[in-house]
Amino acid sequence: MKTGYLIDMDGVIYRENQMIPGAVDFIAALLATGTPFLFLTNNSAPTPEDLEVRLKHLGVSGLSPRHFYTSAMNTADFLSETDPDCTVYVIGEGGLLAALHERKIPNDGIQPRYVVVGEGTATMERLTKAHECIERGARLLVTNPDNWCPVSSEKTRPGAGATAAFLEASTGRRAYYLGKPNGYMFHRARRKLADLSLNEPENIVMIGDTMETDIRGAVEAGMQSFLVLSGSTQMEVLSDYVYQPTRILQSVADLTQEIKTGISSDRMNSPAFSNGNGHHSRSGNRHQTDIFAFHKPRPRPAMTK
Numbered sequence: 001m002k003t004g005y006l007i008d009m010d011g012v013i014y015r016e017n018q019m020i021p022g023a024v025d026f027i028a029a030l031l032a033t034g035t036p037f038l039f040l041t042n043n044s045a046p047t048p049e050d051l052e053v054r055l056k057h058l059g060v061s062g063l064s065p066r067h068f069y070t071s072a073m074n075t076a077d078f079l080s081e082t083d084p085d086c087t088v089y090v091i092g093e094g095g096l097l098a099a100l101h102e103r104k105i106p107n108d109g110i111q112p113r114y115v116v117v118g119e120g121t122a123t124m125e126r127l128t129k130a131h132e133c134i135e136r137g138a139r140l141l142v143t144n145p146d147n148w149c150p151v152s153s154e155k156t157r158p159g160a161g162a163t164a165a166f167l168e169a170s171t172g173r174r175a176y177y178l179g180k181p182n183g184y185m186f187h188r189a190r191r192k193l194a195d196l197s198l199n200e201p202e203n204i205v206m207i208g209d210t211m212e213t214d215i216r217g218a219v220e221a222g223m224q225s226f227l228v229l230s231g232s233t234q235m236e237v238l239s240d241y242v243y244q245p246t247r248i249l250q251s252v253a254d255l256t257q258e259i260k261t262g263i264s265s266d267r268m269n270s271p272a273f274s275n276g277n278g279h280h281s282r283s284g285n286r287h288q289t290d291i292f293a294f295h296k297p298r299p300r301p302a303m304t305k
Contacts, residue, residue, distance in 0.1 A: 011231020022253020092118030144179025181217030
């Protein structure tokens with residue numbers, strides 16, 4: 001069975017300016033075997049070219065812009081498909097502006113049909129302008145629902161969802177959130193992956209580190225999902241969620257041998273959990289009676305709405 005992979009980036013491939021151990025070999029195995037894959041990120045700020053260069057600096061070669069699909073590109077696809085003659089007022093950075101420009105969606109600071117919010121510095125002047133546009137009838141569209149995003153193990157940054165929350169509060173209007181876990185992001189990514197591989201893979205797997213976006217979106221799109229513990233989700237919080245990943249891995253390094261041989265592991269969890277650690281090593285979802293259900297509450301709301 002031909003398998004294609006949708007792969008989150010931050011916390012899965014790299015963290016800050018460091019590659020996750022084993023991620024370079026994992027990507028090399030994907031390229032060497034001709035395995036269809038697409039990096040899928042909620043970060044709307046970078047362009048595909050930016051991401052290609054960043055990974056090249058981190059030691060990954062052989063990639064091209066076509067290997068990346070961002071929430072900014074997804075937003076431009078959504079608008080061009082659902083309202084091709086629209087205009088927008090944008091709060092965001094280069095990746096979002098470039099994606100909209102590529103789709104010939106013009107910026108309009110007078111009477112836009114949409115206010116589009118992505119990652120980036122939101123000055124009070126631009127927020128006030130966006131507020132006025134929404135009051136005049138513009139609809140509020142957001143590239144992704146992330147209220148905050150991890151930067152390192154000790155630092156986070158505000159996300160597009162936080163900026164949108166400001167405008168929701170000031171205008172009383174509800175935003176529409178694209179990006180993961182919205183099914184439109186997964187629908188378009190599936191189509192793009194099929195184009196990359198000339199025909200759609202029989203099986204598509206989402207690899208991510210965030211339950212609220214990567215895993216939830218995959219479950220709702222009917223895809224398999226592999227959770228890696230190299231990013232924002234820890235084992236002890238998994239029992240909080242009704243939906244569960246298909247597999248739990250320490251990192252993408254656990255998949256490298258499978259990619260090279262084409263032989264999938266017969267266990268649902270990574271070999272890292274087969275050493276008597278008290279974790280399940282057989283198929284099926286984890287039970288609610290797992291000991292990790294008794295953990296301390298998270299100190300703040302979830303990453304997404």
